[in-house]
Amino acid sequence: MNLHKILKYVAYALGIIGTIFALLIITGSEGMIDNILYVTYVVLFIVIALIVIYVVKGLFAGNIKKTLTTVGLFLAVILVSYLMSSGTDLNLDKLNEKGLGITEAISKNVGAGLYAFYFLIVTAIVATFLSSAKKLLNK
Template sequence: MNLHKIIKIVAFALAIIGAIFALMIMAGSDENAESMSGNMLYVAYTVLGIVLLLVVLFVVKGLFAGNIKKTLMTVGAFLAVVIISYVISSGTDLDLKPFNDKGLGITESISKNVGAGLYAFYLLAILAIGSMLYGGAKKLFNK
């Protein structure tokens, strides 16, 4: 039995369990619904864990089967984008007093991390759009 069949069987079993819990929530009372929604969360966490485990497994398997130099260069480029984003974000360009008056406890460090995430997203989006435009233009002009 290969891995694909095992994954299909596990996914089917988890889908049936999730459907049973969903039907129990819809048919039950309010007290029962709260406990059943907790069970649905456990099913969701289990599925998430299985998916993450399989993703890590297949990524590691692919690393050793393919060109590891190219993979490490790609990971390095991604880390460079994240580091550049962290360096250019300041964390002081937002007035934090209104947030802290509401009890949110936002510090300059948190603001800097959020800014770095936004800058990384913007840079990666620009790179993705640019690479799609470049590939489309190259395909157009090579015909």
């Protein structure tokens, strides 16, 4: 039995368990919310483990130089985003009156994440348009 069949059966089992828990929540069993969270954590762990396994497998099977270049560029985007973020964009005194506990470091990290997201989404859109234009011109 290959890995694909095993994962297919695991996905079916988790789907059935999730459906049962969802029906129990809908019918009013509020104690089931904790159980559905546990299933979510298990599924998240399985997905992360599979991603790590296939990434490591792909590293050794493919072109490691290209992979390391891509990872390096991604880390460069994160670094530039962090350096661009100031952390002083918000009025922290007003927010902390509400008991949120937001510090300048938290604000800087959130800002860096937003800048990275904006840069990566623009890069993805441009790459999509360039790929589509290249396909249209080659036909």
